[in-house]
Amino acid sequence: MNEKLMIIDGNSIANRAFYALPLLTTEEGLYTNAVYGFTTMLLRMMEEEKPTHLLVAFDAGKVTFRTEEYKDYKGKRLKTPSELSAQFPLLKELLEAFGVKHYELNGYEADDIIGTISARAEANGFETLIVSGDKDMLQLVSDKTHVALTRKGISEVERYSPAEIDEKYGLTPAQIVDLKGLMGDTSDNIPGIPGVGEKTALKLLHEFKTVEGVLEHVSEVKGKKLQEKIEAHADDARMSKQLATILRDAPIALSLDELKYQPYEREKVVPVLERFAFKSLLERLGFDSAEADALLQQEEKEIEFVTITEENRDKWADKLTSPMAVMVEVDAENYHGAPIHGVSLVSEDVRLYVPFGQVKWPALVEWMADPEQRKWIYDAKRSQVALAWKGISLEGISFDVLLASYLSNPSETNHQLCDVAERYGIKLASDETIYGKGAKRSVPDISVLGPHIVRKADTIYRLYDRMNSTLREEGLTDLLYDLELPLAAVLGAMEKRGVRVDKERLDEMGVELKEKLEGLTKEIHRLAGTEFNINSPKQLGEILFEKLQLPVIKKTKTGYSTSADVLEKLEGAHEIVPLILEFRQLGKLQSTYIEGLKKEIHEETGKIHTSFNQAVTATGRLSSTEPNLQNIPIRLEEGRKIRQAFVPSEPGWYILAADYSQIELRILAHISQDENLIDAFRKDMDIHTRTAMDVFGVEEDEVTSLMRRQAKAVNFGIVYGISDYGLSQNLHITRKQAAEFIERYFSVFQGVKRYMDNIVVEARKNGYVTTMLNRRRYLPDINSSNFNQRSFAERTAMNTPIQGTAADIIKLAMVNVARRMEDEKLASRMLLQVHDELIFEVPEHELETMCRLVPDVMENALPLDVPLKVDVNYGINWYEAK
DNA sequence: GTCCTCACG
DNA sequence: ACGTACGTGAGGACG
Numbered sequence: 001m002n003e004k005l006m007i008i009d010g011n012s013i014a015n016r017a018f019y020a021l022p023l024l025t026t027e028e029g030l031y032t033n034a035v036y037g038f039t040t041m042l043l044r045m046m047e048e049e050k051p052t053h054l055l056v057a058f059d060a061g062k063v064t065f066r067t068e069e070y071k072d073y074k075g076k077r078l079k080t081p082s083e084l085s086a087q088f089p090l091l092k093e094l095l096e097a098f099g100v101k102h103y104e105l106n107g108y109e110a111d112d113i114i115g116t117i118s119a120r121a122e123a124n125g126f127e128t129l130i131v132s133g134d135k136d137m138l139q140l141v142s143d144k145t146h147v148a149l150t151r152k153g154i155s156e157v158e159r160y161s162p163a164e165i166d167e168k169y170g171l172t173p174a175q176i177v178d179l180k181g182l183m184g185d186t187s188d189n190i191p192g193i194p195g196v197g198e199k200t201a202l203k204l205l206h207e208f209k210t211v212e213g214v215l216e217h218v219s220e221v222k223g224k225k226l227q228e229k230i231e232a233h234a235d236d237a238r239m240s241k242q243l244a245t246i247l248r249d250a251p252i253a254l255s256l257d258e259l260k261y262q263p264y265e266r267e268k269v270v271p272v273l274e275r276f277a278f279k280s281l282l283e284r285l286g287f288d289s290a291e292a293d294a295l296l297q298q299e300e301k302e303i304e305f306v307t308i309t310e311e312n313r314d315k316w317a318d319k320l321t322s323p324m325a326v327m328v329e330v331d332a333e334n335y336h337g338a339p340i341h342g343v344s345l346v347s348e349d350v351r352l353y354v355p356f357g358q359v360k361w362p363a364l365v366e367w368m369a370d371p372e373q374r375k376w377i378y379d380a381k382r383s384q385v386a387l388a389w390k391g392i393s394l395e396g397i398s399f400d401v402l403l404a405s406y407l408s409n410p411s412e413t414n415h416q417l418c419d420v421a422e423r424y425g426i427k428l429a430s431d432e433t434i435y436g437k438g439a440k441r442s443v444p445d446i447s448v449l450g451p452h453i454v455r456k457a458d459t460i461y462r463l464y465d466r467m468n469s470t471l472r473e474e475g476l477t478d479l480l481y482d483l484e485l486p487l488a489a490v491l492g493a494m495e496k497r498g499v500r501v502d503k504e505r506l507d508e509m510g511v512e513l514k515e516k517l518e519g520l521t522k523e524i525h526r527l528a529g530t531e532f533n534i535n536s537p538k539q540l541g542e543i544l545f546e547k548l549q550l551p552v553i554k555k556t557k558t559g560y561s562t563s564a565d566v567l568e569k570l571e572g573a574h575e576i577v578p579l580i581l582e583f584r585q586l587g588k589l590q591s592t593y594i595e596g597l598k599k600e601i602h603e604e605t606g607k608i609h610t611s612f613n614q615a616v617t618a619t620g621r622l623s624s625t626e627p628n629l630q631n632i633p634i635r636l637e638e639g640r641k642i643r644q645a646f647v648p649s650e651p652g653w654y655i656l657a658a659d660y661s662q663i664e665l666r667i668l669a670h671i672s673q674d675e676n677l678i679d680a681f682r683k684d685m686d687i688h689t690r691t692a693m694d695v696f697g698v699e700e701d702e703v704t705s706l707m708r709r710q711a712k713a714v715n716f717g718i719v720y721g722i723s724d725y726g727l728s729q730n731l732h733i734t735r736k737q738a739a740e741f742i743e744r745y746f747s748v749f750q751g752v753k754r755y756m757d758n759i760v761v762e763a764r765k766n767g768y769v770t771t772m773l774n775r776r777r778y779l780p781d782i783n784s785s786n787f788n789q790r791s792f793a794e795r796t797a798m799n800t801p802i803q804g805t806a807a808d809i810i811k812l813a814m815v816n817v818a819r820r821m822e823d824e825k826l827a828s829r830m831l832l833q834v835h836d837e838l839i840f841e842v843p844e845h846e847l848e849t850m851c852r853l854v855p856d857v858m859e860n861a862l863p864l865d866v867p868l869k870v871d872v873n874y875g876i877n878w879y880e881a882k
Numbered sequence: 883g884t885c886c887t888c889a890c891g
Numbered sequence: 892a893c894g895t896a897c898g899t900g901a902g903g904a905c906g
Contacts, residue, residue, distance in 0.1 A: 726896030891897100
């Protein structure tokens with residue numbers, strides 16, 4: 001039998017493909033052009049060559065024995081662009097789906113793997129074809145080993161046997177290293193002999209055969225200058241030859257048998273091709289897209305599992321081991337007090353389904369509460385809170401699919417288990433297909449629901465390894481395990497605990513508001529001369545801009561804009577306008593904050609139990625829903641009074657609020673290393689006053705309130721990724737004036753200017769930006785040809801590291817504060833987080849401790865080059881904690 | 883469902 | 892010339 005081995009130089013072909021093809025992106029923002037080019041090439045070569053054995057060799061790491069010998073080896077080579085390096089994991093995933101063996105070895109280059117394996121193949125009588133874009137490979141050519149070099153990007157290859165090398169260069173394969181020794185290689189920073197190019201080198205080799213031959217016979221070389229150069233760079237030539245020599249006996253633990261190629265399985269290939277959106281390849285492999293979809297959706301064969309009952313449970317107790325994937329099926333969007341259908345548990349050797357009636361199975365309760373028993377889960381907080389409402393504790397969470405998926409791409413809005421699974425090539429029916437949606441939603445029969453819940457845990461189990469390697473590649477492991485996972489437990493406890501709200505106080509305010517609103521409505525209708533719905537922007541627009549003929553300042557897509565900033569400009573134009581503004585303000589308080597909050601007070605606890613969402617924002621911040629407790633009014637006094645209704649849940653306790661002062665500008669000072677900004681914070685100056693002094697060139701006592709206000713707006717703008725247009729809108733000045741402010745700011749804060757410029761360049765280069773804790777946000781529009789999209793991405797690049805680092809810091813602080821409170825056995829409770837502040841309820845005797853402990857932990861959460869500052873206040877309700 | 887508006891950091 | 896400040900969630904109107 002004729003054994004035929006094909007070895008592909010992975011890095012070389014991926015590189016060629018990357019530069020030969022336009023930068024393709026999938027909808028989720030994956031770059032795929034190198035993978036695509038590589039795959040088409042691979043399939044073509046397999047078809048043409050029909051190898052029996054197949055290997056793709058990759059470089060591993062930066063340090064090789066060559067760099068140890070010559071530290072500048074590959075020194076001048078440009079860093080691999082991240083758009084390419086991000087594709088290597090994808091490529092390997094695809095190769096695995098196709099069943100193609102790939103290999104890399106720390107400290108060695110792909111060349112050496114190829115050299116070693118091809119030598120072994122040769123010794124075993126194999127015919128070998130090496131596919132590469134690198135001419136160095138020609139040194140491996142023999143009668144049995146041929147090399148195919150790419151031409152014109154990757155669309156053609158040229159095959160070399162010894163005869164072709166002789167024809168083209170007049171050299172034997174062994175002399176290829178001599179050629180490189182003499183001429184060097186600028187791309188690998190191999191020196192060779194300066195001034196000796198391919199022509200001279202060939203001439204020398206035709207005469208003297210090898211580098212050593214040339215050096216021995218220098219005196220016979222024609223041309224005085226050339227002789228001198230060779231003499232001066234003899235060592236370089238010897239070293240260059242050595243560097244170019246490919247190892248043929250690297251310590252590779254890989255047998256030829258392992259390289260035997262088995263036809264791939266459709267089920268494995270299709271999901272990957274789908275994920276990379278390789279439509280044409282799907283077709284080429286004989287699937288049309290519809291067929292591929294069908295295959296992907298095809299129900300898996302019956303999943304086997306054991307349903308736990310009163311009778312059988314004792315004999316399954318010892319299957320509760322570690323680690324296990326756990327799925328707690330909570331049947332409601334809002335998980336507080338929600339019904340639980342059942343729990344499924346999956347490990348390497350068992351799948352269990354525990355109907356809710358059996359959830360109090362003592363062995364299970366004990367196992368769930370044991371922090372030593374590691375659990376892999378999807379949305380740990382949801383499960384923990386829902387179980388806590390049933391009096392069951394769940395500890396020992398060691399992996400969370402939801403959080404892992406979020407960290408991998410925080411801009412993605414959909415992290416449902418079935419969709420995450422699909423991204424990793426695993427099929428799972430969506431909850432929607434099981435339960436139905438909208439009015440048709442219903443709980444299916446247990447014969448449908450049980451297997452679905454088990455499949456979910458099974459999916460979590462299978463995702464664990466794949467997601468961990470993705471996290472590792474992106475440097476997100478610590479963020480998950482040391483920050484987000486511990487935080488989930490802290491947040492869950494806060495949510496379950498809830499915040500006491502004084503319903504009577506809300507009622508009183510509601511009555512007062514109702515009267516005022518009725519009065520305003522009457523007056524507005526009188527002034528308008530007709531009754532209409534003031535809450536309808538459409539009707540209001542018609543009254544203001546048609547009936548009353550007020551000037552149109554701004555339009556929306558659908559009609560006149562009646563937003564507050566427009567109405568404020570019209571305040572003097574008609575007496576109805578200020579009344580509308582007041583109506584809007586009070587109406588908002590009534591509907592959202594009085595009525596809205598009252599609806600959210602839990603019947604049993606008399607408290608409000610919000611949900612903090614840990615996987616929605618693109619920057620790493622939390623959000624809060626049902627209700628949102630992160631936007632309770634404060635800026636206007638009327639609204640601020642709402643906070644009087646947020647009270648401690650124990651008599652005689654206090655509400656304590658601790659907030660970071662100027663955390664975002666302090667972070668900016670740190671990451672930009674702007675001397676001026678650092679100086680201002682080290683001296684603990686009022687930052688807006690200091691900015692005004694610097695920008696307007698005045699002394700502290702000459703800063704007027706207008707100057708400070710303008711400086712403050714500039715500071716905000718800086719954090720948001722400033723534009724002259726945005727600043728002009730905010731300050732009601734012309735764009736030109738705004739541009740002048742910005743220019744003056746940057747001439748004083750040059751470090752900030754440098755940061756803003758650099759971060760945009762970095763975003764263009766990498767395709768993403770990161771926070772101090774390595775949280776990552778992809779910016780696919782950063783190179784867009786659309787001005788708007790690109791500008792937006794640029795401002796995001798400037799803002800996200802700042803906002804995101806602030807989010808990192810307060811999250812760290814929360815985890816640390818919770819630990820300290822537990823260690824010191826404090827009765828005080830953390831209740832809320834509002835982006836840069838933490839809210840607690842505190843018994844009187846702990847006020848002193850907490851006023852010291854909380855700021856201390858918050859200020860030291862992450863050391864920066866400027867101090868972090870925390871203000872702390874307390875009072876009998878949230879309003880008074882100011 | 884989508885749009886507009888407005889509450890917060 | 893382009894036309895938005897960064898990040899969220901909720902309520903009401905309307906098709």
